Amino acid sequence: VVESRGGIMDSIQRFSNLPTYLPASPHISNADIFFFLKEANQDIMRNSSLQSRVDSFFIYKANQPPVLNATYGPFSVEQPVPLDLMLTSASFGFTNKFTFNWKLKSHIINSSIYSNKPKIQTLFYIAGKDWDDYDSEEMLPCVKMFAFLESREVVASCRLTGHLGLCVVELELSPSWFSSPPPLVSEETASLEGITVELFYKIYAVDGECSPEDAKWENNIHAGEENEHQALSAMERIGSIVVYPNQDKLKQSSLRVDENIIIHLPLSPVREGDIVTFHVFLADYSLADQFVLRIRTAPGVRISDIRVSDADQWGVQEETDSARSSATLTCVHNDPGAEDRANTTSYEILQMDFEIDNASSLAGAQQITWQVEYPRDDSVSELVVSEIFVSRTMFVGIVPLAMDTEILNTAILTGRMVAVPVKVVAVQEDGSVVDVSDSTECRSADEDVVKV
Template sequence: MHRLSSLPPYLPVSFHVLRAETSFFLKEANPDLMRNASLQSRVESFFTYKARQPPVLNASYGPYSAEKIVPLDLTLNPNFLGPTNKFPFDWRLKAYILWDKVYLSRPKVQVLFHIVGRDWDDHRVTENLPCLRVFAFRDTREVRGSCRLGGVLGLCVAQLEMLPGWFSPPTIVSGRRRPMEQPEGNPVELYYTIHSGGERGDCTGGDTRKDNAIRQGKDGQEDRTSHLQKIGSIGLYRTQDSTQLSELRLDGNVVIWLPSQPVKQGDIVTASVTISNNSTVDHFILR
């Protein structure tokens, strides 16, 4: 006798994704056949590309159909820029720490933010881009800075100044030897939050002081924990190592950072170009 095999029952519904330039339904490499073994429900995964609004999922079965906007909590990633009635749905925010090693002689940290997923021919919302506040936490203390996205590139640089005490080694426990400076430095975590700008276009609303702010205690952390997005970590060092950089200031706008030690022909040299916060230069040529 031949044993007849049958597939588990499933709901033969057709799906269509609306409000997206392109969409794909995804298939698992090793699917669980019993997950959709029901005539009452069905689960599918899909990917959308260039969706300017929250996508709409349409389900049809014979002469019947229904559609619903996909809830934001199912579609947004942590880098979501803001409300969809103010910013396109497919915009995302990227953050980069310009220097992850910070020294006591120059205790400033700079974080570059920029928008990805933009339609570069659409300039309708570049004038109302949000403000970004950056936070550095160590123990129960907090340092803050802010900047506002702007320009045709939709970017900004936030700057924070680390506290001198943060560069000190860990506290010595009685009866133990003085700890050596950690090779990775004293670790500090960086986070950011997104806020709407003020009426005058500034980002100094609330209790954030201009350029930099310091608050002591845990109160400042607890009321923002649910809104903080992690950027990354930096290391704080009291002294610079052999890879010390020297500053070459071209003018009041552009500064180049170069390795101070000699280099030989054929060596790979890394240099960084920075622009001052109050610079009005839109573009320049570096030769």
Template sequence: VTESRGILESIQRFSLLPTYLPVTYRIHNADVSFFLKEANQDIMRNSSLQSRVESFLIYKSKTPPVLNASYGPFSIEQVVPQDLMLSSNPFGSTNKFSFNWKLKAYIMSTKIYLSKPRVQVLFYIVGRDWDEYSPSERLPCLRVFAFRETREVRGSCRLGGDLGLCVAQLELLPSWFNPPTVVAGRKKQMDKSEGSPVELYYSIQAGDERGECTKEDVRKSNGIRSGRNDIDESGPPLQRIGSVFLYQTYAAPSLAEMRLDNNIVIQYAPKTVKQGDILTFLVSVAKNSTEDQFTLRAKVKRGVNVFSVRASSPYLWDIRESVDYTGKYAPAVVVCQRKSAASENSADGPSSEIMQIDFEIEDLPDPPETQLITWQVEYPGDTTSDLAISKIYVSQKELVGVLPLAM
């Protein structure tokens, strides 16, 4: 009896455990994949000898992954459908397996000024094998939308090349740079220093038979719309890129300071310049300076010209450019004589600006990357300051940003 009771108890305890189909799953052709276990999984979910459910994640794969299920000596395989791994495939027009591909957008500059009303957005693909690029591969087109209140501007570009990238440009209307109207419910106008926001969106569209982006019709020339109601709702959904901010004028740049001695200070905007640009240097005198006369020398080399010398405080200082030095690359020699000390201390800061010197970057066939301006101050009695050097970096290309294309 005891043995029988023990057997019955063991059978009852065994029967409380759910039965399951002892199938082993494996994933092939995937670089990175995981089998998942649900935190709140019902223990009775797989309590059947007829079926079994397992969750898995394909994180990275260059080719379509294959799911293998084995039970004892029996085995079966099936390719995982791509539509189960992606909610949507934006690269459906290509014949490559694009599971790893991710489309990224980068706004070249978020501050747009009226003098250059152009928005540029760089699109690129990450997760793509560059060595598998084929010239016959057709990547999709991208259409970019800019919205400003009830107005809209469009632009487009087509992904291409071994890096799979393109740049879409949008020309904004001059009226967009006017102050925004008061939004209902807002108590005050937006601060001008914040700029007027413009929202950017994009959509993905397949190209035509030749792989080119579809052209706008005549009625919609220049890509300008009267409002969002003109958008084709049947087209692909819009994806938000981000915002740019419109300004009517440039903000005053921060200035770098270089002291020649205890009396004279040179200020300039540290930036990379292009050929043909004008770079302005501000010359100031310390308020506690007791010097009433000095000569400022600025020596330049081939590629930089002294463009002009302008007095900033003609009622306080007499500024005269010496005519003893002539020639295209002659140095700037400026004789400065104090007229009066009246009202000089009324200016803000520890020094007072007395003149501005403009230098022009000459257009040379093979310009050097760095230009030098040598400064020195000479006082009566042959007293001079130490030499000081300003470096000007010259480049025909402006570095906007660094993007991690290989990811």
């Protein structure tokens, strides 16, 4: 708001038929995009005085502190726009760089983790930072992430770096968190629904490597209440993750071979040398008590082990070729009384381990075919194909990054097209980040609103 006062008395205004207003000219400097506004319902008498003038303005983008300048005839005055009117990011307010456009964004790589791999990964990046305005000597602040479960907590840090201003914080939860649930969580709830862990972060500046400001904030687990208020007073919430005590059962898909046999297979990609376990189930209400299962693998994938889940219930005779690329499994129920099994739910018959050859240089989807024969009925199912996706680099998640989180269509006012660059990065298992923008495709949900 600009307010100036003239030296002409109001009494003169009463004798003039000309419009009366103070002819001061406001201007904003050090701002990339700004607009002077006129309110739709603005009072017509607001600027009908030669003593004062009021103008509203909106600063949209600025890379340095804006300055308001007002001129009136030969007179001129200027004043920096107060930062409390700029709505600058409180997170970066302590840095020596003007950060009006900066906002710290976070992305939890996987919101569900498991007690056998209790690692939490969160990617942080600066939105609003000009990717082309990059100084290799620039020292960006550090980000500290906290994980809380009742009175238990763990903390880890990383430094924002590069022209994208990003980093990945990794922390591992202690096995003791899962051996006994926290006081307010029952064992039954923890087993069925998992345990919810809350994540928070804060930013801090340090000249050397990122590390906790206090010796008590080591990169390990500690409990107690003395640090809780100190940490929460400067924290912002990221979100929550759920820790399940069992193996990664949620990341499996079901492949139905026919009305009797279902294969449970993992969805996650694997690497060379990994062993992948497939589970063979009998479907709900199935009366099948004898069948032959034929399996054939792609080159570079071998059958390493076959295990019967319950030898008292099922007998399995296996035949494999010398390369262990195909197998014939004759499965016979030891108690063929169908009446006792007619109302049972689906249950596991056997498990099969498939090993990815280290020397095969495999990549992409590798197929495994399944077929069921029923000797008693002299019938054969259709050939069903499952896939194992082999990746040479283990990506645990992809994250889209926009240089700014807001887009304001000012083209109708400025005549210049408004565009916001977008990149896609992939986070690997070790926390490293790879730019995969050239390998991705983007589509707009509404071309009339945003074009890609």
